Amino acid sequence: MSSREDETLARAAVTALTGQLALAPKPGLPDPRDLGARVTRRDHRMLRWSAKALAPGLAAMAAAARRTGEPTPALRTGEPTPALRTELGAIGRCTEHSVGLAGGGHRGALWALGLLVAAAALDPRADARDIAATAKRIAAHTDRRAPRRPSRGSSVSAKYGAAGARGEARTGFPHVRGALDALTTSRAAGATEEQTRLDALLTVISTLQDTELLYTAGPIGLRHVQAGARTVLEAGGTATEAGARALAALDADLHARAWSPRGSAGLLAGALFLDALPVTARARAA
Template sequence: MSSREDETLAQAAVAALTWQLELSPKPGLPDPRDLDARATRKDHCSLRWSAKALAPGLAAMAAAARRTGLPTPELRAELGAIGRNTEHSVGLAGGGHRGALWALGLLVAAAALEPRATGNDVTAAAKRIAAHQDRRAPRRPSRGSSVSAKYGAAGARGEARAGFPHVRRALAALDTARTAGAPEPYARLDALLTVMSTLQDTELLYTAGPLGLRHVQAGARGVLEAGGTFTEAGREALSALDDDLHARAWSPRGSGGLLAGALFVDSLPVVVRTPARAA
């Protein structure tokens, strides 16, 4: 794999995150409707801009995986160091995307280790990387890890060490919706709701507690049980859930990051285009 392929993987991951940001209506998550609301327009534009700042770090993660060639403890530590530097760069560009960076970073590295892999093979490779401890990680606990410890939730680390089960569920939901003839935006919304319906989202646990998390999970299941977002009943249920979450200021951010991860894996294998030579 060449540096061009590393950059292509990184751009594919940023594109997946951008697709997630562009998707609408996402209950409780930033989406293009925020551009019409003065209170949230700046937040949405900032997220779109800062997503681009992930690309150099993601390319460096792909290069590290390609150079190492195996899911070793040394690779895990290097990915962690790159991730922390990338978080700083993203912060300067507007912030956000910490959860998405964690998921996309591991999945990009996995795709670099297994260039021809797709779907569950990529998540399995990411699992092998995440199995190792990051020996260089700061000892202070993050908010997510503190919430995970408090409530016994898997959290982002548990999700990765389990092989990203919610990315796999999102991929299956995409396939089901597409097979049923749903247009792509509806297929992606159904995939998001599939993740929301079962994920122990530490962001929701932090802001809403266990009862709030179960409330959101039940709402997401209700949309799917109504027929999904491609049906009239499903869209009505989605609208009600969206209004409810915005009124409560609850945001399932963990689900948004995992949808971006699923959309990235869904785009694999990436095609590296060689520039045409001048005549």
């Protein structure tokens, strides 16, 4: 049974995901301009609704972490175990089914948010960097009950040598941490919150070996998208006139090509979750 703390973490994660969905313009990704999925083929209203279906599963993952994490003599907090990794995998597959019934989507976000929520539950006092490090230790274990059939993402990762979602987690979510740095930098420069979050998204897109893009566009297409994101950032980001023009051009280009950097969107949601944790912790303490 989940506690109030577990439900608070789950709500924070869902809020981060819906916050990512609300951003616009997101190049090649569903946003409020595309309510009927005319361009991205993913109905934005459906995605907002199905995001809420993640909450029970994420709360269950937090509860599993609190229950299964084993304290060590040197630490008063839980430590990731193989049993925890297996239980998180089982909860994740059930949650995918529930999300599918609600309209689908968010598979990549569920993977990232699930690990980060579990890591946050293991040590409620940890900061964002420590949570990412704990998520890395969880992901290092093998889910022994996972289906043996390869996913599309894992097949693309094997074909092109990309890290993929598993590699991202097993290296401590470097792109989530990079997005956190971008949030700090853009806020310090005076950007609005929406501009700040778009800059963080573009920071992820600029370097991530996105398996969705590799599948649809190949390595040349991936490099094209990465270069487009870097052009926006090198122009000063979305808060500048030049950066806004470059973003509009990239957005039009990706929509015309039907290329979507979906992996970057899920990692931005992870960054927004970690970014909100200090506020969440203060609210919990109050």
